[in-house]
Amino acid sequence: MMGVAKALLVDDRRDNLVALEAILQGLPVHAVAVESGEAALKQLLVDDFAVILLDAQMPDMDGFETASHIKRRERTRHVPIIFLTAADRDAQLALRGYSVGAVDYLTKPFDPWVLRAKVSVFVDLWIKTQQLNAQSEVVRERETQWRALIEAVEEATALLRSADPDSRDRAVALLEQARWGS
Secondary structure, three states: OOOOOEEEEEOOOHHHHHHHHHHHOOOOOEEEEEOOHHHHHHHHHHOOOOEEEEEOOOOOOOHHHHHHHHHHOOOOOOOOEEEEEOOOOOHHHHHHHHHOOOOEEEEOOOOHHHHHHHHHHHHHHHHHHHHHHHHHHHHHHHHHHHHHHHHHHHHHHHHHHOOOHHHHHHHHHHHHHHHOOO
16 A cells, blocks of 8 residues: 655754645645754655755754765665755855755745645655556566466476377367467
8 A cells, every 4th residue: 555645844943844834734745844954864764755845054964964865875865855945045055955966946935835836746756656666566466477377387288298198189279278368
């Protein structure tokens, strides 16, 4: 069964996290809020996320360092990161964000509807990826069953080839017909 899409919200200010949770309300996503880069990295060991909203400027481990750690891990390197920052529109900060793997960089104050739209796209992609993974698993299971059936038919055919000629010929013909789907 497919899980619910989750968004990891990372900001050292609780009021910003509350605002982000409010912005995402009504979307098909469960918001998980943490107050530091370290807490984000720990959360990423436990859960899978459709998107990460990451404050660029935090004490201790800033958003850039956090993103760098996220992108180095095999399990999390493909999770999209949207940087959020209160800094003025400094092109160097945005460039730094993109260089550590961000898919977007928004400067506060930002339009909440734009953020909702961006998160919605990543949630939809995550859901579709989960559906494709589930379908791929079904296909793999069916291929395994099909291979087992073919092996059984081949073994039965081999055994029948050494049996009574009349019944053997009819059984072999039926098995070969089933084997090739005719």
